[in-house]
Amino acid sequence: MMEQLSLFDSAEPSAPLASRLRPHTLDDYVGQKHLVGKGKLLRRLIEEDQVSSMIFWGPPGVGKTTLARIIAERTRAEFVEFSAVTSGIKEIKEVMAKAEQNRRTGIRTLLFTDEIHRFNKAQQDAFLPYVEKGSIILIGATTENPSFEINSALLSRCKVFILKALAEEDLEELLEHALKSPAGLGNMKIQIKDSHLKAIARFANGDARTALNTLEMAVFNGRMNEEAVLCVDEEILAQCMNRRLVLYDKNGEEHYNLISALHKSMRNSDPDAAVYWMQRMLDGGEDPLYIARRLVRFASEDVGLADSDALQVAVAAYQACHFLGMPECDVHLAHAVVYLSMAPKSNALYMACEACKADIKERPAEPVPLHICNAPTNLMKEMNYGRGYIYAHDTEEKLTKMQCLPDALAYRRYYEPSGEGKEKLVKERLEEILNWKHQNN
Numbered sequence: 001m002m003e004q005l006s007l008f009d010s011a012e013p014s015a016p017l018a019s020r021l022r023p024h025t026l027d028d029y030v031g032q033k034h035l036v037g038k039g040k041l042l043r044r045l046i047e048e049d050q051v052s053s054m055i056f057w058g059p060p061g062v063g064k065t066t067l068a069r070i071i072a073e074r075t076r077a078e079f080v081e082f083s084a085v086t087s088g089i090k091e092i093k094e095v096m097a098k099a100e101q102n103r104r105t106g107i108r109t110l111l112f113t114d115e116i117h118r119f120n121k122a123q124q125d126a127f128l129p130y131v132e133k134g135s136i137i138l139i140g141a142t143t144e145n146p147s148f149e150i151n152s153a154l155l156s157r158c159k160v161f162i163l164k165a166l167a168e169e170d171l172e173e174l175l176e177h178a179l180k181s182p183a184g185l186g187n188m189k190i191q192i193k194d195s196h197l198k199a200i201a202r203f204a205n206g207d208a209r210t211a212l213n214t215l216e217m218a219v220f221n222g223r224m225n226e227e228a229v230l231c232v233d234e235e236i237l238a239q240c241m242n243r244r245l246v247l248y249d250k251n252g253e254e255h256y257n258l259i260s261a262l263h264k265s266m267r268n269s270d271p272d273a274a275v276y277w278m279q280r281m282l283d284g285g286e287d288p289l290y291i292a293r294r295l296v297r298f299a300s301e302d303v304g305l306a307d308s309d310a311l312q313v314a315v316a317a318y319q320a321c322h323f324l325g326m327p328e329c330d331v332h333l334a335h336a337v338v339y340l341s342m343a344p345k346s347n348a349l350y351m352a353c354e355a356c357k358a359d360i361k362e363r364p365a366e367p368v369p370l371h372i373c374n375a376p377t378n379l380m381k382e383m384n385y386g387r388g389y390i391y392a393h394d395t396e397e398k399l400t401k402m403q404c405l406p407d408a409l410a411y412r413r414y415y416e417p418s419g420e421g422k423e424k425l426v427k428e429r430l431e432e433i434l435n436w437k438h439q440n441n
Helices: 041-047 064-075 089-104 121-132 168-180 194-204 208-220 234-240 253-267 271-283 288-306 309-324 330-342 348-362 378-382 423-439
Strands: 002-004 054-057 078-083 109-114 136-142 159-162
Touching (some): 041 064, 054 064, 064 078, 064 109, 064 136, 078 089, 089 109, 089 121, 089 136, 168 194, 168 208, 194 208, 194 234, 208 234, 253 271, 253 288, 288 309, 288 330, 288 348, 309 330
Parallel strands (some): 054 159, 078 109
């Protein structure tokens, strides 16, 4: 079904909080500063009334519909909302016929199509002629990659804008506004802690609608005290979020305690403890990509060449988290956490980096030995750049006795392989190389 609305119909008092607080201007719009911040491309197009057909791609609850309504208001276009779930070609043609009539009378039609990726090819093709001749400004919203879900012919006629999940700070600002605004909960006496607003913002995971709905549910289930104040406590909030409330500050001490516990449990080859601390972080609202990044670091810092597959597993877990997000990606993190816990351990790469950094910091910057310098010009060749260089592949052993470190560091050893896991083979190989060079010097 299509729904034609007068611009920004006043939300009824009984309407959901998210509807009542829907912003009407770009200045009131929360988030997406990369698109609608001062001087940004989309804001300039809107303010200069140069809007053309476009696709908004982003997760639910980040303001796609709201932004389309703001554009319609700013461009003074008739706003028509269209659902890809309930509408077919017949409904599309009816809207297009009305839009064509409007065009002849100088009225523009902004057609907002939610979940446009659900239209089949024939339905999407039905938009094409009207987009081309300007009968409609099409704004499609999708949570799926438009490159795969929208016909190339239609996509080529639309500018794609990527909307991001709202930051926790944006959601906290939105929740505070909801508590103060007369259109929201401002006419009620409400007692709720700042830490609880932070918990709601984390729980919403970038979705403004979820954040406002959760706040509204918590308030209307609050307990009235003797002063007629609605009090929202942890028990109520936990029930509204259908989860135990964990007050976890991602920038505070507990954040660092938990990531430390995870790292040290894996280093100690304790998969049970490692999975527990990982889940504690996720339960507290930690970004799974942050955990995945720490696993990638661990794979080289604490496992290294003892099992080089560990790095591949960690990177694959990061990619899986990026593709799926929460809650599905917890099992991929667990996969990597258990693998890293059970892998043989070596910190030889970490120690090599630290020793090398210390030398670079404490010693003068040593010049590159001339025989391994590049010599692209005749002048550089005359200055002995590259003289004495031996191409290792030209030797039977694939080794040379050239010194590649500066003279001051000629006998310095940074990488000291352990005998753990597959690094035992690396250690044996390195010893063979060092012995050969010693014998051939």
